[in-house]
Amino acid sequence: MAAPAARKRVGPWGEAWRRFRKHRLAVVSAVVLAVLILGVLVGPLFWTLPIDEIDFSARLAGPSWAHPLGNDDLGQDLLARIMYGGRISLAVGFAAMAVAVTVGVAVGAIAGMAGGKLDAVLMWVTDLFLSLPQLPLLLLIIYLFRDSLKEVVGPEVGVFILIVTIIGLFNWMQVARLVRAQFFSLREKEFVEAARALGASRWRLVTRHILPNALGPVIVAATIDIAAAIIAESTLSFLGLGFPPDIPTWGRLLFDAKDNLDFAPHWAIFPGLAIFLTVVSINFLGDGLRDALDPRRVI
């Protein structure tokens, strides 16, 4: 009997990596994103100019060797401010994604396991949240709660918690729908049936058998959620209603820059480019991950 040609065994993750590599733009985006994240995390260690050093002689100065990305209207160094702001924008993105995924997985799993009336109610709530006008509501909630949270935990932490929670609470619906759909199909599969026959508890069924198999689409949705959260935070800051003025998030930098467009275009262009590069590479990365982890979907 001839042995079949020896072929390297690849696990599911190896298979996913093979599919991911085929999406060239996604690979490039992953590199760009890694550079950006590394830049804002490690960059300030090498670029030690303080973010709030005022230097009126360099007011609105364009890019130069001393200040590669130029200065703002107080002569503060923009490179340092963009790196500092990037930390906050990215932290908001990841934290809000974590909130959204947690809520989404919980709602989706409960609806998918329970079925019946509970499922109907949860899905009605999901649809309701999908038709809420998110930006006006975000603005309303921040307007109403900002001051009291500031008093409790200080301006920076308070606004951070507030922004992360609400952006997360407005972004969980897609994840919930995906998880619910996955649960509906997975819970009837034979391997789940087998586990149930072996006496696995409901909790074990969900956490060990169903959820790991529903993970692919959730990872994809989570990636896109990071981009959505970064845009949401930047929008709030751009409208002047996000972080306090002394915290230069990317959106806040654009807000400050927009009235000086004619003298100092660099002030708006660099933070804007930072947002754009981050968001576009996250979106491409999500697209590549979809090819890798969720090959059945077409969109």
Place this chain on the structure above:
Amino acid sequence: MTQYLLRRVLIAIPSLLGISVILFTVLALAPGDPFEELATNPAIPPEVRQNLRASLGLDDPIYLRYFAWLGSMLQGDWGYSFISRIPVDDLILQRLPTTVAVIGASQVLALCIALPVGVMAATRPYSLFDQVANTLAFVGFSLPTFFTGLLLILLFSIHLDWLPFVYSTKIDATGLAWWWAQLKQSIMPIAVLGLFQGAAWTRFVRSAVLDVVRLDHVTTARAKGLPESRVTLRHVVRNAMIPVVTLVALQMPAVFGGAIVTEQIFRVPGIGSLLITSILSNDTPVIMAVTFVFAALVIFFNLVADILYGWLDPRISYR
């Protein structure tokens, strides 16, 4: 069809009520008193304040306050702006047409981009055109509206000096000149919103068309010898529009978010910029009312989408 319509309208009512409950809960949970002005004014003696609160129903249990609030909202009694002392509904009605016009025009623009590009890309999958269109669509919806707005101002207003960057309500011109000025100042806000939406829709259209072209009825239509253009327009696009309508309806909240940002950048006097100015000046009645109007608009457009859906896919109106 009538029955279907009626049912969709009836389904919209609980959503509207649900949103009103959420809005009211947010307001009721908020710390501080919306009537703080009165509470901190030393000229008002405590008993008068108590009576005032009682007459406004501020000490009632929360569900009673909700029904009172809902009742007065339904009767069109939306209160007065703290700042300008004008009835809130007048304030909103003044500005609503501008917002609706800008949003409507930008949606038309988005449709004019997304339909042809999406269909072209999907009928030639993985061609150069498809790849370029797909990449541009990705870039388009990754560019936040506030950044595209600033870039357009930088290019067309500051660099080239072609278009004004502030939207003005008082154009002192008549006839054709007025229309010309109006067009010039509307181009950028509409383009910012329309390009963003168009990019997102292009992807929806492309994937929906890709799903439909491989179906049997399309093969049949080709086998009958129908010209390719007719196959695409009558047999593919119409069916592909069904999922697209749903996705577009889901995008409505994002459209309004974009409209708020755009109105703020170009200082378009719509309800979006009204919302921002009233938040900056702590004008609670106006903020509440504008948020509610946005919610109602989203529900209304969902209803329109449902009706379109029933027209595109007659099967579902019999269900």
